[in-house]
Amino acid sequence: AQSVTQLGSHVSVSEGALVLLRCNYSSSVPPYLFWYVQYPNQGLQLLLKYTSAATLVKGINGFEAEFKKSETSFHLTKPSAHMSDAAEYFCAVSGSNAGNMLTFGGGTRLMVKP
Amino acid sequence: DTAVSQTPKYLVTQMGNDKSIKCEQNLGHDTMYWYKQDSKKFLKIMFSYNNKELIINETVPNRFSPKSPDKAHLNLHINSLELGDSAVYFCASSQGAGNYGYTFGSGTRLTVV
Numbered sequence: 001a002q003s004v005t006q007l008g009s010h011v012s013v014s015e016g017a018l019v020l021l022r023c024n025y026s027s028s029v030p031p032y033l034f035w036y037v038q039y040p041n042q043g044l045q046l047l048l049k050y051t052s053a054a055t056l057v058k059g060i061n062g063f064e065a066e067f068k069k070s071e072t073s074f075h076l077t078k079p080s081a082h083m084s085d086a087a088e089y090f091c092a093v094s095g096s097n098a099g100n101m102l103t104f105g106g107g108t109r110l111m112v113k114p
Numbered sequence: 115d116t117a118v119s120q121t122p123k124y125l126v127t128q129m130g131n132d133k134s135i136k137c138e139q140n141l142g143h144d145t146m147y148w149y150k151q152d153s154k155k156f157l158k159i160m161f162s163y164n165n166k167e168l169i170i171n172e173t174v175p176n177r178f179s180p181k182s183p184d185k186a187h188l189n190l191h192i193n194s195l196e197l198g199d200s201a202v203y204f205c206a207s208s209q210g211a212g213n214y215g216y217t218f219g220s221g222t223r224l225t226v227v
């Protein structure tokens with residue numbers, strides 16, 4: 001079985017501040033981990049993915065995430081928030097269920113204040 | 115050139131009606147999915163097809179019936195629509211298993227009145 005927990009359904013930061021979105025996972029096998037972003041009224045866009053190579057993964061739009069096996073975490077960070085980063089962010093895991101389908105966390109809404 | 119396209123983007127219909135949502139991908143992927151996103155943004159897998167064969171069918175009412183005429187298309191037909199079916203439905207595709215991520219369509223917002 002696999003699951004994802006995203007701590008904080010809403011995160012608010014000021015423009016230029018550090019963005020930290022938390023994700024913890026549970027998986028019975030080495031996981032594949034993903035972060036997706038959803039802008040209003042749009043589909044999900046892949047930000048980055050961890051597939052058992054480097055533990056620090058760089059994605060699009062300046063985001064990165066670090067896989068920490070000991071903490072079962074895959075937190076998403078960005079050094080300096082921009083207004084355009086305001087969106088819903090989803091962490092997902094695959095690897096230990098039928099069809100290796102993605103299981104998503106509940107999402108975190110990032111708000112960026114001017 | 116849209117990779118995963120869904121039609122329609124918006125669908126408003128009355129309870130009891132039957133409706134279909136179409137999905138097409140031009141990525142050459144062999145696996146396609148339907149996800150339901152509820153009003154709290156929670157995403158739940160409904161179906162997964164690999165090369166036109168059903169491989170995952172989560173606990174979805176049998177009023178929902180997926181149809182895959184070929185590996186580039188996965189349509190979703192819903193009979194006897196209920197108020198609780200109102201949600202955003204996303205189609206997605208991947209090459210092989212989902213371990214390298216999915217490509218999502220832009221969603222279909224279904225409103226049942």
